Amino acid sequence: MLKQYNYVGPSEIQAQLNSVPFSQPVDTAQSLLQQLHQLNNDLHESPFLTVTFVIDKEGNLRICDRHQEHVACARGRPVLSAGEMTFAYQNADYHLERITNQSTGYCPEPDSWQVVDSALKQLGIQYPDFFEPAYDFRRCPRCTQINLIKDNYYYCAVCETDLPAFWNCDQKG
Ligand SMILES: [Zn+2]
Incomplete structure (x- = not known):
């Protein structure tokens, strides 16, 4: 599927x-x-x-x-x-x-x-x-910003919260 x-x-x-x-x-x-x-x-x-x-x-x-x-x-x-x-x-x-x-x-x-x-x-x-x-994309669990992951850097560009290991972009907080 x-x-x-x-x-x-x-x-x-x-x-x-x-x-x-x-x-x-x-x-x-x-x-x-x-x-x-x-x-x-x-x-x-x-x-x-x-x-x-x-x-x-x-x-x-x-x-x-x-x-x-x-x-x-x-x-x-x-x-x-x-x-x-x-x-x-x-x-x-x-x-x-x-x-x-x-x-x-x-x-x-x-x-x-x-x-x-x-x-x-x-x-x-x-x-x-x-x-x-x-690219990998992750949504920040704290501020809901969509992040584009570069160089395995899994931190939110806006609030620096840790980003999850798995795709979560459909979760709107
Ligand atoms: Zn954030």
């Missing part, structure tokens, strides 16, 4: 969802290229394009402009994974260079890689072997 992640971020963001266009599933290499072109046109053809992504409950990849929240990309629904993808743009083509699970809205665990792997495999494109970097 795959773990589903519910949105765990601030509720005021979720309230804005109705103004966001719903992303279409990326189910072929062609649809990926089309959506990347669309996003890159808005960004004036820079050499690198970073996008927000989610893997929806059906296992489909969805991508959005990186300035959109993951919860907007998923239209408020639970996801199987989320993060950011960076593409290099060269010779009118895109190469997927880097994938992270950085999403403080959903806090997906590193082992959600398996659903990212499955979604990308069906596109028939080349992609990295794992999240880089792979």
Whole structure:
């Protein structure tokens, strides 16, 4: 059974969802290229394009402009994974260079890689072997701040309380 992640971020963001266009599933290499072109046109053809992504409950990849929240990309629904993808743009083509699970809205665990792997495999494109970097997220049991763990430092960035060993981001205090 795959773990589903519910949105765990601030509720005021979720309230804005109705103004966001719903992303279409990326189910072929062609649809990926089309959506990347669309996003890159808005960004004036820079050499690198970073996008927000989610893997929806059906296992489909969805991508959005990186300035959109993951919860907007998923239209408020639970996801199987989320993060950011960076593409290099060269010779009118895109190469997927880097994938992270950085999403403080959903806090997906590193082992959600398996659903990212499955979604990308069906596109028939080349992609990295794992999240880089792979993040762990913990919610502070004292002040409820979501912390992004770096260098095995398990202390809250706000109040320095010890953070638990296991994922707890869905516990809102
Ligand atoms: Zn704290």
